[in-house]
Amino acid sequence: MRHWAEELAREYLSARGYELLAENYPVRGGEIDLIMRHGEEIVFIEVRQRRNSDFGSPAESLDPRKLARLRRAARIYLARTFGRDDLPVRMDAVLVLGDRDDNRVEHLVGIG
Numbered sequence: 001m002r003h004w005a006e007e008l009a010r011e012y013l014s015a016r017g018y019e020l021l022a023e024n025y026p027v028r029g030g031e032i033d034l035i036m037r038h039g040e041e042i043v044f045i046e047v048r049q050r051r052n053s054d055f056g057s058p059a060e061s062l063d064p065r066k067l068a069r070l071r072r073a074a075r076i077y078l079a080r081t082f083g084r085d086d087l088p089v090r091m092d093a094v095l096v097l098g099d100r101d102d103n104r105v106e107h108l109v110g111i112g
Contacts, residue, residue, distance in 0.1 A: 003047070003049070004100045005047050005048075005049035005094075005096040005103075006023065006024070006033050006034065006047045008096060008100075008103070008105065009033070009034060009045065009047045009094035009096065009105070010023065010034055010036075012094065012105050012107070013034070013036055013038075013045070013094070013107070016107075017038065018036040018037065018038045018043065019036060019037045019038075020034070020035075020036055021035045021036055021037055021042065022034075022035040022077070023035070025073075025077055027072075027073040027076050027077070029069065030069060030073065031073075032044055032045075032046075032070065032073050032074070032077060033045055033046055033047040034047065034094075035077060038090075040088050041088045041089060041090050042078070042087055042088070042089045042090075043089070043090050043091075043092050044070055044073070044074045044077070044089065044090070044091050044092070045091075045092045045093065045094055046062065046066070046070055046091070046092075046093045046094075046111075047093070047094050047096070048061050048062065048093060048094075048095050048096070049095075049096040049097075050096075050097055051098065051099055062093055062111060067091065067111065067112040070091055070112070071091065071112065074089055074091070090109070090110055091110065091111050091112050092107065092108060092109050092110065092111060093107075093108040093111050094106070094107050094108075095107075095108065
């Protein structure tokens with residue numbers, strides 16, 4: 001089942017002209033939260049949510065290992081879907097701080 005923050009992120013990006021290609025796309029060792037097209041680019045989006053910043057911001061959970069897994073998963077998606085992995089792509093993150101009823105959304109473009 002999709003997490004409410006992923007749904008919020010999808011709606012946020014759709015309202016800004018992003019087109020949904022896939023969500024919760026499974027790959028070995030995890031999944032890609034959102035895959036969207038923005039202009040000519042295919043954008044792989046990691047959604048991070050924290051209720052508060054007591055244990056760090058949502059951005060602090062985007063460590064190099066997580067970004068490497070996202071890049072690997074993106075290559076797999078491109079190869080499976082398009083038969084190639086040299087298309088224009090970008091990695092973004094949508095950070096949600098708060099809960100379902102009271103939150104703040106931040107979109108980080110080009111995280112790695």
